[in-house]
Structure formats: structure tokens, C-alpha cells
Amino acid sequence: MSYNPQQIVARGPRAVAEAAAEALDAEVELEGTTYSILEEDEDHDIWRIDAFPTAEEEDLQIQRVLTDFPELIVTAEQLADADWLAMALSGLPPVRAGRFFVYGIHDHGRAPVNAVNLRIEAGAAFGTGHHGTTVGCLIAYNDLLKKSKFGRVLDVGAGTGVLAIAAAKTGTPVAVGTDIDAISVRISNENAKLNQSTARFVHANGLNHRKVRSSGPYDLVFANILARPLVGLSMDIRGALKPQGLVILSGLLRTQERFVKAAYLSHGFKVVRRIHRDAWCTLVMQRV
Known part of the structure; x- marks a missing residue:
């Protein structure tokens, strides 16, 4: 039976979100899991974890780990059968880091002439430059x-x-x-x-x-x-x-x-x- 990809989102205070992220890292079964953690609302101390499981077992394991942190509000949203990763990346702005400018095909026209321009297409891999x-x-x-x-x-x-x-x-x-x-x-x-x-x-x-x-x-x-x-x-x-x-x-x-x-x-x-x-x-x- 095929797996319908989901995006799992967990929101909560920074200390709790960091502890949850560390717990995800500690799980051997989740070693290859793609997730991010970032500050969503500075004024209210809300941090956000976004996880993208690629199999049902991985999905269940992520949600099991997150339930150990009751202060987190966890939601899951089914993603479309289309190339959801490419669709998500198409909405991301390019990244400038020092002399480097990292962009996808959707921002090709914005690459500056005075930068080391890196066109990175993620496909099913991790590391677009936004993390x-x-x-x-x-x-x-x-x-x-x-x-x-x-x-x-x-x-x-x-x-x-x-x-x-x-x-x-x-x-x-x-x-x-x-x-x-x-x-x-x-x-x-x-x-x-x-x-x-x-x-x-x-x-x-x-x-x-x-x-x-x-x-x-x-x-x-x-x-x-x-x-x-x-x-x-x-x-x-x-x-x-x-x-x-x-x-x-x-x-x-x-x-x-x-x-x-x-x-x-x-x-x-x-x-x-x-x-x-x-x-x-x-x-x-x-x-x-």
C-alpha cells in the first residue's frame, strides 16, 4: 500500500521545541528524516518544527516522539500527490549568505552578477540552502x-x-x-x-x-x-x-x-x- 505524504507541524515554546527536535535526532529509526526547526513568533515565544516523513512507519514514529511533549500543538496535513517538495520550494525566496546566492529555477532571473550563484534543485534530497x-x-x-x-x-x-x-x-x-x-x-x-x-x-x-x-x-x-x-x-x-x-x-x-x-x-x-x-x-x- 502506497504512502500519502504528510507534513507534520509542531508548535510550542522554544525550550520544548528544541527538546523535541533533540528527541527526533536521538531516534535511530529517524536518522534520515527531513525536518526543520525555526522561530515563528518571537513576541509569543512560539517555535515550529516541520517534518516531512516519506513512509507510514516514519510518520508514526515522528508523531510518537512528539506526543512525549504535551506542550506542543501537533497537526498533520496530507500533501497532494503532485511534486509537493518542488511546489513548496517554489515559494521560497533565494538565500544570500556572504558572497553566495542560492536559488531555484523559479528565481533564475534574480541571480545577481556580483555573487557566486548556486542554482540548487532539491528533488527528493535535503539541503536547498534555506535551512x-x-x-x-x-x-x-x-x-x-x-x-x-x-x-x-x-x-x-x-x-x-x-x-x-x-x-x-x-x-x-x-x-x-x-x-x-x-x-x-x-x-x-x-x-x-x-x-x-x-x-x-x-x-x-x-x-x-x-x-x-x-x-x-x-x-x-x-x-x-x-x-x-x-x-x-x-x-x-x-x-x-x-x-x-x-x-x-x-x-x-x-x-x-x-x-x-x-x-x-x-x-x-x-x-x-x-x-x-x-x-x-x-x-x-x-x-x-
Whole structure:
């Protein structure tokens, strides 16, 4: 029996919404779930979680987790059989993050001549540039580029490929992305072609894929995934980096910052910068 896609929305105070988002992250069965958390009404301290399950089991698991937080008002709305993701994205404005301008086909005419323009089509992948974690990564990378260039860049959990493509479009000759989802890899490679970018993407779980190893060691690693995988990959990311290499970590809530930071500090990293956007945190750390 086919699943009719739904959008699950949960609204409530920031502390409760962040706790619920952290509970979603902690569920192994929901590791690949697409959701966002953002502030909806500052005056009334209302934060909002939007989740987009792709199967009935995932739908039920998300709603089960959210029922553990009675202060949240949870609603679910069935989405049309049409390409609902593309329809939703068509209403999103383009994103400016430093020198980078991220847009979809519906905003092609708005791309400025003085920006690094990234046309990103999401399809069934995650990472259009609108999410606070992706914007945080682009802002961090934009500022790093003011001081240095990066010859080799790895994007772990590439999604739509926006970060590796951004690296390739700003002079990185070797930009490699990985994702555990084969559809995301296909979409990333399609986006690379759309942007006339040399970034390339491989289907891989972790950093041991032959093409990932052969292109390293890296000057910079993007890892925009989730808090627990970030911790689990800390030693592998260290091994993939050159001495003094940098990693941009995101996909973690502010409440998870200490947990992730501690793992990297214990493996010989130091904090260079942190960026907070909505409920999300982006960390820039350096291998020492």
C-alpha cells in the first residue's frame, strides 16, 4: 500500500521545541528524516518544527516522539500527490549568505552578477540552502575564504551538493561529496552539472570509500549531518584532514553544541568559531 505524504507541524515554546527536535535526532529509526526547526513568533515565544516523513512507519514514529511533549500543538496535513517538495520550494525566496546566492529555477532571473550563484534543485534530497544549518556553513565558508583558499574539500552528507559545489565554484580544484542516500548522490551530480561545477559525488557510508580516500587528505571538511553521526565520525574526519585542516560542523542544535564540541576537542581539535542561526549551531574547528 502506497504512502500519502504528510507534513507534520509542531508548535510550542522554544525550550520544548528544541527538546523535541533533540528527541527526533536521538531516534535511530529517524536518522534520515527531513525536518526543520525555526522561530515563528518571537513576541509569543512560539517555535515550529516541520517534518516531512516519506513512509507510514516514519510518520508514526515522528508523531510518537512528539506526543512525549504535551506542550506542543501537533497537526498533520496530507500533501497532494503532485511534486509537493518542488511546489513548496517554489515559494521560497533565494538565500544570500556572504558572497553566495542560492536559488531555484523559479528565481533564475534574480541571480545577481556580483555573487557566486548556486542554482540548487532539491528533488527528493535535503539541503536547498534555506535551512539554518546550510546557511551557517555557507557563512562560515565565506569568511574562511577571505583568508585562504582550499585545494581539497570534502562534503560529508552532501544532500543536494550545495556545499561542495560552493567550494568548486570558488576555486577548489578537488571538491568531493558523499551521501548514504543514492537519490541524493544523483541529485547532487545533476546540480553540479547545472552549475558547470567540477564537484563530484559518491554513494558512501562514512569516509572509507576508495574515491574519498584517494582524493585526500583534505584542507577542509564540511559535515552538515546530525549530532550523533558527527560525534561518531570525529576520528575519521581527523584522519581525512591535513594537519591544521579545518572542519565545518553543522546539523546540531544549540543544546547539542557542548556534546559535539567535546568529542572533537578530545580528538585534537580546537574551536575557531561558532555561528548560531535559529535553534541551530555551526562550529568551525581546526585539527591541531
